[in-house]
Amino acid sequence: MAAIASDQARQLINLERLQAELDRSDLDAVVAVSPENTHYLSGAWIRTQVSIRDRLALLVWPVLGEPTFVVCNIEESLAERESWIKDVRTYVEFAQSPVNLLLEVLREKGLEGGRIGIERRFLTAEYHQELIEGMRADYQAADHLLERVRAVKTPGEVSLIRDAFFKTEAAIRAAWAGSRAGDSERVIAQRMVDELTRQGADGVRHITLASGENTIHAHRRPGDRQLGPGDLLLTDIGGNWGGFNSDMARMGVCGDPTPESAAEFSSYREAYVDTLQYLRPGVTAASVFHYCARAFGDRGIDLTSPHIGHSVSRGGGHENPILHPFNEQRLEPGMLIALEPTFRPNDTRRYHLEDLVLITPNGADIITDWESTAQMIRITT
Structure with missing residues (x-):
C-alpha cells in the first residue's frame, strides 16, 4: 500500500x-x-x-x-x-x-x-x-x-479499514477457489498470503488456517494436514495496509458437509446473524455479549467464547470496545466492531465467522458480505 x-x-x-x-x-x-x-x-x-x-x-x-x-x-x-x-x-x-x-x-x-x-x-x-x-x-x-x-473512527479511517476487509475476503475466496482435496493447510495458507500481497497488503498481521479436528484450536498454525472430503476449513486472517489492519474469519468445507455439520453451522450462523443485527448505538458491550449467549441458547447451542468481538484499527490487536460480559462501555456512532462469536460443538470441530460492522446514528451498517456466509465456502474434492 x-x-x-x-x-x-x-x-x-x-x-x-x-x-x-x-x-x-x-x-x-x-x-x-x-x-x-x-x-x-x-x-x-x-x-x-x-x-x-x-x-x-x-x-x-x-x-x-x-x-x-x-x-x-x-x-x-x-x-x-x-x-x-x-x-x-x-x-x-x-x-x-x-x-x-x-x-x-x-x-x-x-x-x-x-x-x-x-x-x-x-x-x-x-x-x-x-x-x-x-x-x-x-x-x-x-x-x-x-x-x-x-x-470512534473518522470517516477516513472507516474507508481505509473497510477497504482492508474487502481485500481480505477477496484473498480468502481466491485462494480457496484454487485449492482442492489433498492440499495441505500450509499450502492453502500460502495461497492466502500470496493473494493478500496481490491485494496490496504490506504483510500478514495474523493467520489461523485449520482443517478437520484442527479447527478446535483457537490459533492453530497451518501445518501438514491434508484436506479431505467432508473436512471443515477455518481461517481467521488479517492483513496490514500501511498500519491499518483487517481481521476476518470464514468457514469452508471440502465437497459437501455432513448432515450433522450442516445443521450445526446453520444454527450457529442464525445466532451469529441475529447478533449482527442487534448491534446499535447505546447498548453496552456486555449487553451484546449476553444477547449473543441467549441467541445461541435459543437454538440449543452453547456460547463458550470469553468475548464475541472487538474494535479494529491500527497496528495492534483487539481494541476497545471488546464485547465481553464485564464491559459496560456503550457503543457509539462511528465505532467499528468485528463480531466473532465461535461455536465448538465437540472436540472434533469448531465454527468461526467474523464480519465488520459500523455503528451508525440509527443502527448499524454490516460492511462486509455477511450474506455470502449462508453457506460454507466449497473446496473442490
Missing part, C-alpha cells in the same frame, strides 16, 4: 474527541508510546516498534503547543516522509536512551512538575523507572484515554 500523505494522516485523527478527553483529564500533555498510538497521532507506521521493542518511538502531545515525535535516527526519513508532525527528534540507538531524549523534550516544553499522561501498559518497567527518576512530574496512565479517542 502506498504511504498515506502526511496532510491526510492528520485528518485521520479524531481531534475533537482527543481535545475533549484532554480537557476532562486535566493533563498537561500525553505521551504515546505504543505502535498503534504513535501511528494514530503521527501518521507514520514504524514497524520496528513491533519487532524491536527497545527501539522506542514516542510522541509528545502537549495541551498547549505543537507535538514532537521522538524516533530512532534510522527511522528519521520515514517519520519525516509519513508524518504531518514537523518537529521530529532523533536518538542514536545504544548511544542514547530514547527516554533520555523524551525527558529533554518534556523539559523544553515546560512540563517538569506537570501532569503527564503516558501509556503504562506498553512502556517497560525499566523505561518507566528511568522516566520517573529522570524528571519530577505527576505521571498518570493515559492508556484508556487514548483508547477512548480511537474508539
Whole structure:
C-alpha cells in the first residue's frame, strides 16, 4: 500500500474527541508510546516498534503547543516522509536512551512538575523507572484515554479499514477457489498470503488456517494436514495496509458437509446473524455479549467464547470496545466492531465467522458480505 500523505494522516485523527478527553483529564500533555498510538497521532507506521521493542518511538502531545515525535535516527526519513508532525527528534540507538531524549523534550516544553499522561501498559518497567527518576512530574496512565479517542473512527479511517476487509475476503475466496482435496493447510495458507500481497497488503498481521479436528484450536498454525472430503476449513486472517489492519474469519468445507455439520453451522450462523443485527448505538458491550449467549441458547447451542468481538484499527490487536460480559462501555456512532462469536460443538470441530460492522446514528451498517456466509465456502474434492 502506498504511504498515506502526511496532510491526510492528520485528518485521520479524531481531534475533537482527543481535545475533549484532554480537557476532562486535566493533563498537561500525553505521551504515546505504543505502535498503534504513535501511528494514530503521527501518521507514520514504524514497524520496528513491533519487532524491536527497545527501539522506542514516542510522541509528545502537549495541551498547549505543537507535538514532537521522538524516533530512532534510522527511522528519521520515514517519520519525516509519513508524518504531518514537523518537529521530529532523533536518538542514536545504544548511544542514547530514547527516554533520555523524551525527558529533554518534556523539559523544553515546560512540563517538569506537570501532569503527564503516558501509556503504562506498553512502556517497560525499566523505561518507566528511568522516566520517573529522570524528571519530577505527576505521571498518570493515559492508556484508556487514548483508547477512548480511537474508539470512534473518522470517516477516513472507516474507508481505509473497510477497504482492508474487502481485500481480505477477496484473498480468502481466491485462494480457496484454487485449492482442492489433498492440499495441505500450509499450502492453502500460502495461497492466502500470496493473494493478500496481490491485494496490496504490506504483510500478514495474523493467520489461523485449520482443517478437520484442527479447527478446535483457537490459533492453530497451518501445518501438514491434508484436506479431505467432508473436512471443515477455518481461517481467521488479517492483513496490514500501511498500519491499518483487517481481521476476518470464514468457514469452508471440502465437497459437501455432513448432515450433522450442516445443521450445526446453520444454527450457529442464525445466532451469529441475529447478533449482527442487534448491534446499535447505546447498548453496552456486555449487553451484546449476553444477547449473543441467549441467541445461541435459543437454538440449543452453547456460547463458550470469553468475548464475541472487538474494535479494529491500527497496528495492534483487539481494541476497545471488546464485547465481553464485564464491559459496560456503550457503543457509539462511528465505532467499528468485528463480531466473532465461535461455536465448538465437540472436540472434533469448531465454527468461526467474523464480519465488520459500523455503528451508525440509527443502527448499524454490516460492511462486509455477511450474506455470502449462508453457506460454507466449497473446496473442490
